[in-house]
Amino acid sequence: MKAITTILAVAALASVPLWLRDPYLLNALITTGIFIIGAMSLNLLLGFTGQLSLGHIAFFGIGAYVSALTSLGFDVGLPGGFRLVHTPWPPIIGFVLAILIAGLCGYFVGLLSFRVRGAYFVIVTISFAEVVRLVALNWVELTQGPLALTNIPPIALPLPVFGELTLRTKFHNYYLVLVVALIAYLLIARLVHSHFGRSMRGLMENETLAVSVGIDVTRTLTIAAVISAAIAGAAGSLYAHYIRIIDPEVFAFINTVTMVIMVITGGKGSLAGPVVGGLIFGLLPVALRPVMAPEAQWIAYGGVLIVILFVLPRGIVPSLALRLAGRRRRSPAPATLTETAAKEPA
DSSP states (O other): OHHHHHHHHHHHHHHHHHHOOOHHHHHHHHHHHHHHHHHHHHHHHHTTTOOOOTTTHHHHHHHHHHHHHHHHOEEEEOTTSOEEEEOOOOHHHHHHHHHHHHHHHHHHHHHHHTTSOTHHHHHHHHHHHHHHHHHHHHOHHHHOGGGOEEOOOOOEEEETTTEEEEOOSHHHHHHHHHHHHHHHHHHHHHHHTSHHHHHHHHHHHOHHHHHHTTOOHHHHHHHHHHHHHHHHHHHHHHHHHHHOEEOGGGGOHHHHHHHHHHHHHHOTTOSSHHHHHHHHHHHHHHHHTTTSOHHHHHHHHHHHHHHHHHHSTTOHHHHHHHHHHHHHHHSOOOOOHHHHHHHSOO
């Protein structure tokens, strides 16, 4: 049943560009999809290991800058009078490097920060995001600082027979984001249902018991952080090549808060939760903009968030799944042919 639902959902999403002609709404869906990928990566930590990372946007921004700089090239000075010169590479290589370097940063951050827990871990992740933002803001020779990196080329896919397909249009980018989101979803699903996924859940539910049965806490959490950061880096790369301009505001704390809201309201610890929460809170501002003033939009946004968490405290997907399971248990089983015949008068 779940597989059929997933296939139908993917088919419905794949059909959107075929009937949606409004470029503004299509643009909103693309950016929402990119942030849903980031929310899925955050859910891997928050929902399946119980670790709240409020600096997760750092990996998103690192992926964006790495991919942009790889495709634009740079010429920066180094200590001792040396210069580091990089000629532009194809954007698809930048996409791959964004995943690798974001994952590497996730490894080092996880290796250091997972030795602490609770509020200390949150502080470490926030501090890391702020350090990365300051580097992007002040290393003007490399990142252009507040002037931003501009004219970032779109991703081009090499095709064996037809040459190279440059993904310039919203139509192309929608399907690119959808494919990457589907790959990320399947990767996380495979990981969660594996032995490693059970180890992550064990650490979240009872760390002392998990350690007693031989689960390496730091190793498990660090691997989860690497995969989570790599997926966030992929989302950042998509964002850079779609928007085609990147500045230090990509590291804004509100972007992390947006991802957390998507995960919590959709249902942390569920695979579909970030997708459902992302679609609601990614498209809600678009729906409210024509009918409300900017100040009222934020009030309505917060009101919807409060109502969802009050009515569905576990999140939308887990709460609805529990209620549906409860109704199935309460519904009487259909009578068999023997029972029906026994009830009929002779």
